[in-house]
Amino acid sequence: MRVIRIDKSDWDAGVEKLRDTYRLIGPVKEKFYHTFAALEAGQIPDMEYVNSRISPKYAIYPQSEIILSCSLNEDDEDYKIYHEPEDKNYEQKAVLGIRPCDADSFELVRVNFDTEEYKDPYWLRAYESTTFVGLACDSPCPTCFCTSAGSGPYSDKNLDIMLVDKQDHYLAEIITEKGEKLAKAAGWQTEAEEGATDAIDKSRADAESKIKSSVGTENLAKQSLLDLYEATVIWEKPAFACINCGTCTYACPTCWCFDIQDEVHGKESFRIRNWDSCMYPIFTTHASGHNPRGTKLDRVRQRFMHKLKYYVDKYENGIQCTGCGRCVSLCPVNIDIRGICNMMNSYDPESCTCEVTAS
């Protein structure tokens, strides 16, 4: 890995050059918060942002996406025969300024879409055609807990390039081949001065020390799945408060559940994949009306058990959470995954109590 120096005065010009070979996506302020959006000609990402309100998972995995289409016109050759839509665009793109926690989420999600038996072509093609230019995080929010969730403000394991803000310039770690290619395309080639790596390490340590909240995860794998499932003390209060909206799941970078819907437009039919949420009763309701997760408690428990126990056991890949804190700050009824994780981690089935109950 090498480190280069990008003077901020060269940044805009470099971004412009990238447009020749990449479709660009980056943080922009819309109304009163930031989103990741396609950067139009001349538009520069707002690198002074804290983080986007909703996670940028939609850069790879859009909230609504056509996966198949077919004709409903009897005269057509593909009458009622579904196929991939022809105009899917997987030309290479670059996501600029993504935070390390959000980039780490793609690795956690990949296990779902890229399995031995089945590969999700849409997620994988979008992921593989993307270069991630991350922006290390120097001012984490009070709700951040990435360092204890397997990520971190300077986590570079799923980035192609990581930028470290040094006021008038960025120090950029070129981490992968993809990153090398992008830096070249932008014309960013100035080797950083000696000591750059140490400077990054120092910033990293500073940033990590600013993360004030944490979750305990060391016992999650050891806990009995059914004990946690039946631990009323963990679930009863959050289940009461929960209104079963989809905010947490839609804001979350690692929630991947989806619904498939057919929509007809004129003589064409489209099979559309939309994000779905385990918070919704109809997520699991059978056609007969029977619902295996019929209560609010069932659904609240499903979300946290999935992230903090089922995932842990199934993939042996840590928790399905990067500690971005979005669900904590956006939940309209203040259900806090940090508190719940700590309760699950410290639950004692003998006494049915939790040693740690808050974040």
Added chain:
Amino acid sequence: MESYIDKIKEISKRLLEEGKVDMVVGYRRGSVPTMHQPFFARSKAEVDELVWDSNCGLNLANYITDSQENIGILATGCNSRNIAVHIVEGKVKREQLHIIGIPCKGMIDRHKLSAMAPAPIASIEEDEEKGKVTISGEGFSDTLNKTEVMQENCTLCLHRNPVIYDELVAQEVAEQSKDEVDPHARVKEIEAMSPEDKWAHFDDLLSDCIRCYACRNACPLCYCPLCFVDESHPQWVGKSLDPTDVRTFHFLRAYHCAGRCTDCGACVRSCPVGINVRDFTKKLEKDCMELFGWEAGLTTEQRPPLDTYKPDDPEEFIK
């Protein structure tokens, strides 16, 4: 309103002790500023967890329906009006409830506050006497007038005191009159627009919607077992982010709340992207006022106007 808490705890403990209620529904302290968690207390120890301040802006009437238990519930003006709506609509029985009335001084707008803060807010403190709110976070500490950061619906509220209650936690607060505030100023602004501008206004309003349904689920009125957007047989609305589908959801949901909505603001407060859903509901509120002289939730004796037929109902629109 923080001064209410001792009285709230005293009443709650008494009710539980006397066996008058099985639980008291209120809030417990949240883990982030401006957000408390709806909570039920069944024991004295749990009662001690209760809090009350200007960050209790959801609607607790949302938490008492379809229950067989006896419930003590903390209720501000709007919350009590929604309880009245529930009683009229048969979602809860008056006898089941012990309403602990809270004269309300208005809730803080979490969206406005976070937009005003230069960085994420780490803590919030309120000085009730001076009417000031101090927010602080990394590198900043700002003191603001509470009136500047109140939820808009609270600034326009004409029923800050509970309309039905069993006991009050404090003396009633002074009500605002229609001479002081015009609850429908914003509606009038929109009404004055051309159809094109109106359409564009609502397009822009809803452009950030992610269809998480927080507005619907935070609303005490939205208790349908299966919402029309969730029905699949027949399917009324598509489920993608198509703007027509998004708008259909919002405007029909609002319409289902006509004459029932108390402008409690729970929909706006719960929205993760800060959409002012009240631009729909306020119009209906205004119409109900003008056409039927009706304000929702002021009585447990009468059903809302769109739920009943009277020979003298206005019908100018029928040609």
Added chain:
Amino acid sequence: MENPYIPYPVRIDEIKTETEDKSLKTFKFVFLNPEDEEKFAYKAGQFAELSVPGLGEIPIGIASSPTEKGFVKFTIFKTGKVTSYMHSMKEGDIMGIRGPLGNWYPWETLEGKNVVIIGGGFAFTTLRSSIIYMLEPENRKKFKDINVIYGARSPGMLLYKDELEAWAQRDDLNMNITVDSCDDPDWPHHTGFVPTITEQEGPSGTDDTYAIVCGPPIMIKFTQPVLDKLGYTEDRIIMSLENRMKCGIGMCGRCNIGKELVCKDGPVFTLQQLNQTPKEY
């Protein structure tokens, strides 16, 4: 990269109404592209997503047996949007099927063993597949005794009536047909609920005997204690689950029971496995 969402186009070759209330129809599909039939190689117990363009997909157990060539069969109960529409479709119509999906009854384990099949109502579809598969001369010798206990509300509600009667005539399988109630004095089979008949007619559980149970929740609930009494251990009771599904390939996230995905890790589980998961089915 193979796209697992694209259904194979099929033509409805034959539609047969199975039950007197017309709520169940069996659809026989023929692949439009013969090579797709090879790609659709399945085992008894698997399911597929049936796709009606413009309406959606539904997960349905495969009722035909891998030993039956040239077509695949599904029996469909009219309940939701897609199934209701399918009941109005005609022979010759084009639709799609995607699969085969999920695991299958553990045929490798069952070889050389006694097999008891216990089914109720319209959950008999993959059991039909299994019986036909086992009765195929090539396969029959791989199994010891085969017992079948199948029940429905009334004679008119039994699926695959002609085949049931034919199986009842055979001496290489012990067929027990039962109905909850019947006012026909000449009804030649049992009357009574499946758990009761299982207790009367079912073979005792031995190390060599496996039960495959498939039916409505109430039947499963009352059959379990009976099997327990007959001496079946949890790992010798095999069940097939249903949950709401969309993708069928373990990605959309709704059908899980604990960490197991019913669509991919199931739908077939032993009772032993199920006892280690939350009962979210």
Added chain:
Amino acid sequence: MKNLLEHMGIEPERLHFSWISSAESTKFVDVATKVTDSAKSLENKEKKFVKTKPKVA
């Protein structure tokens, strides 16, 4: 309903309410003509509540 639709930008010309008895055939013709005429007067305006073809994304 009419008020709310107009409030969000549906032109008044698009929505009409009438009470017509089955015996009032002339009134029906009258109303139908008025409704179609008034809707036609919007010919050049943007269509409302018509879904466009889904985008591929």
